[in-house]
Amino acid sequence: MSAPVPDVRSDLVDPPREVTHVGPGRGGQVSAADVAAGPTAAGARPGLLSRRGAVVTLGLVVPVVLLAAWQAVTASGLVPPYQLPGPLAVWDAAVDLVQRGQLGTHVAISTQRVLIGFAIGALAGLAVGAVVGLSRLGDVLLGPTLAAIRAVPSLAWVPLLILWLRIGEESKLTLIAIGAFFPVYTTVSAALRHVDPQLVEAGRSFGFHGWSLFRTVQLPAVLPSLVSGLRLALAQAWLFLVAAELIASSMGLGYLLTDSQQNGRVDRILLAIVLLALLGTVTNAVVGLVEKRLLRRWA
Amino acid sequence: MTSTLSPLSTEAPGTAARSAPxxxxxxxxxxxxxxxxxxxxxxxxxxxxxxxxxxxxxxxxxxxxxxxxxxxxxxxxxxxxxxxxxxxxxxxxxxxxxxxTAVAFQEPRLLPWRTLAQNVALGLPRAGAGVGTRRQARQERDERVAELLRLVGLEASADLRPRQVSGGMAQRASLARALARNxxxxxxxxxxxxxxxxxxxxxxxxxxxxxxxxxxxxxxxxxxxxxxxxxxxxxxxxxxxxxxxxxxxxxxxxxxxxxxxxxxxxxxxxxxxxxxxxxxxxxxxxxxxxxxxxxxxxx
Incomplete structure (x- = not known):
């Protein structure tokens, strides 16, 4: 029944599934009895953009061009070094900080803060999102308050957190957790409200209720939303990290930024920015891998 | 399609705790x-x-x-x-x-992220299952699911997801899930x-x-x-x-x-x-x- 499909995607790590439409409920309302044939991948055009190597190479084109332009304007003296040091100067700054044993500390402490704050915020977001999304009472009680708290800009929390929690790790982790909380809370609570009621009723009819119903039907149904919420939360965590470290810290990339600003070390400022960009990209890629694994069954 | 019908009431020992299947x-x-x-x-x-x-x-x-x-x-x-x-x-x-009691609805109401076999397993009685080891219980459940899938003629489609099968097959899986409840x-x-x-x-x-x-x-x-x-x-x-x-x-x-x-x-x-x-x-x-x-x- 299924015609042989040219296997143009065999070089992908995780080839996309054939059937692309995803929708909760109504499972199996496919009209024809075409087992596993399904519509073959609509976007499966053989070509450059379906090769992983080519995708990575093309993705590097713009950064390389930017790097070259940066080198060109600094080497030609178009921009003075006290405003924009060249890439090599930034590299030297990195080597210098590594030799002093400081760079590793800055990166490690910032990453640790992001991961811990993200974990706390995401878990709390999932829990509160579940309460608000599943219970009408929870929604009515907590919804307006959370909406108001969400409206507060991140920096507004800083003075209060420092007052309450001192300039230790707690105040920074709390701020990052606040940042990670809201994307997860918002996506999860909204998605739980729209879980197919027919599936929920079917689950109930087989004796699932409360926690077992959540674990068996509702949580898997909102997993795709949860994962996209986690991605947003991670980005927010990095954002709030810098906010926390800019203001009160003695370590971390945010501290490196302010400290370098005060000392006029533009090379180190650029270094911190580049490192933040790299770290954010790496953690986002890790979440992307987790997402692929988790959503394999939804694809 | 099911010429060899084994009476479903012949249960493995250890399941007698259920209300006389x-x-x-x-x-x-x-x-x-x-x-x-x-x-x-x-x-x-x-x-x-x-x-x-x-x-x-x-x-x-x-x-x-x-x-x-x-x-x-x-x-x-x-x-x-x-x-x-x-x-x-x-x-x-x-x-x-x-x-x-067990209900089969007009729509199959299968969980789209589970295979047909896993959907049928949803209907199996959970509370106080068996006296044997976990492994034994698991094996018993697998056998029961396989038996039910045979009964509705879906043994070859056990590992397909609801989206991959026809409406009739999905409805048969839904029937098997209801029967799993004895x-x-x-x-x-x-x-x-x-x-x-x-x-x-x-x-x-x-x-x-x-x-x-x-x-x-x-x-x-x-x-x-x-x-x-x-x-x-x-x-x-x-x-x-x-x-x-x-x-x-x-x-x-x-x-x-x-x-x-x-x-x-x-x-x-x-x-x-x-x-x-x-x-x-x-x-x-x-x-x-x-x-x-x-x-x-x-x-």
Whole structure:
């Protein structure tokens, strides 16, 4: 029944599934009895953009061009070094900080803060999102308050957190957790409200209720939303990290930024920015891998 | 498709704790009323309903839309509760999502992220399963799921997801999931209504095979008078309590607005499997359709 499909995607790590439409409920309302044939991948055009190597190479084109332009304007003296040091100067700054044993500390402490704050915020977001999304009472009680708290800009929390929690790790982790909380809370609570009621009723009819119903039907149904919420939360965590470290810290990339600003070390400022960009990209890629694994069954 | 039907009641040892698997229950519906609150005021859908189902009997319910057929079915399963009156299974009242019952809905309602086998496993009784080790219990469950999939002819599709199979296959999986509960009363809510005509006829025969292998009590809601006459020992015709102008269907009848929901009971003659073209059934069909307010142009 299924015609042989040219296997143009065999070089992908995780080839996309054939059937692309995803929708909760109504499972199996496919009209024809075409087992596993399904519509073959609509976007499966053989070509450059379906090769992983080519995708990575093309993705590097713009950064390389930017790097070259940066080198060109600094080497030609178009921009003075006290405003924009060249890439090599930034590299030297990195080597210098590594030799002093400081760079590793800055990166490690910032990453640790992001991961811990993200974990706390995401878990709390999932829990509160579940309460608000599943219970009408929870929604009515907590919804307006959370909406108001969400409206507060991140920096507004800083003075209060420092007052309450001192300039230790707690105040920074709390701020990052606040940042990670809201994307997860918002996506999860909204998605739980729209879980197919027919599936929920079917689950109930087989004796699932409360926690077992959540674990068996509702949580898997909102997993795709949860994962996209986690991605947003991670980005927010990095954002709030810098906010926390800019203001009160003695370590971390945010501290490196302010400290370098005060000392006029533009090379180190650029270094911190580049490192933040790299770290954010790496953690986002890790979440992307987790997402692929988790959503394999939804694809 | 299932020539070798093993009786489902031959259970592995260690499962005796369950309420005697495969035992059909008698159903008693006593003076059941159900009124729903609607924006336009209360609406009564069931009134003065007294029905008794013998253990192992197949009973079909037909009636116009909105006559409370599905409501009655949901009440027997414990998904809904009567406003007054009560429902007993073998003399004891129905509890919420009663484990002695299982429902198959008009839509398959399979969880899209689970395979057909995993969906069938959802129906397996969970509480107090077996005395053996975890591994033994797991193996028993796997065997039971495989047995059920064989029964409905899906053994080759066990690892497919609902989206990958036809509507008929999904509905068979839904039926297997209901049977996994070892129900004493199997409740079918227009289970074949969304299927194409040929698949529907095959599913009707499959249901009879299953009933022969596991003689549980079956309560079947259907729009299809022929289906009711082909499958059931008795057909119950419900009347709509709404004003005749609001809902198309039979007039409230000679008894006026005080009449109960049950319009008439038809005993279907002949042993199953029946000849679909039987003359006697054709007479009954005309009678029932007339009861539903359809002109049959029958001589």
């Amino acid at each position: 495969g035992t059909a229950h008698a159903v008693t519906v006593e003076a059941v009323e159900r009124t729903f609150a609607t924006p336009t005021g209360p609406r009564q859908v069931l009134r003065g309903l007294d029905i008794t189902l013998r253990a192992g009997e197949i009973v079909a319910i037909v009636g116009p839309s909105g006559c409370g057929k599905s409501t009655l079915l949901r009440q027997v399963s414990g998904l809904d509760t009567p406003t007054s009156g009560r429902i007993l299974l073998d003399g004891t009242p129905v509890v919420a999502t009663d484990p002695r 129900p004493g009363v199997l409740l079918l809510d227009e289970p074949f209504g969304a299927l194409d005509a040929l698949t529907r006829l095959r599913m009707q025969d499959l249901l009879l095979e299953i009933h022969a292998a596991q003689p549980t009590t079956v309560l079947l809601v259907t729009h299809d008078v022929e289906e009711a006459l082909y499958l059931a020992d008795r057909v119950l015709l419900l009347r709509s309590l709404a004003t005749p102008s609001a809902v198309p269907g039979p007039a409230p009848g000679p008894a006026g607005s005080d009449a109960g929901s049950l319009a008439r009971v038809v005993d279907v003659p002949g042993a199953r499997p029946r000849d679909r073209a039987d003359r006697q059934l054709a007479e009954l069909r005309a009678e029932l359709l007339e009861g539903l307010g359809v002109d049959t142009h029958h001589g």
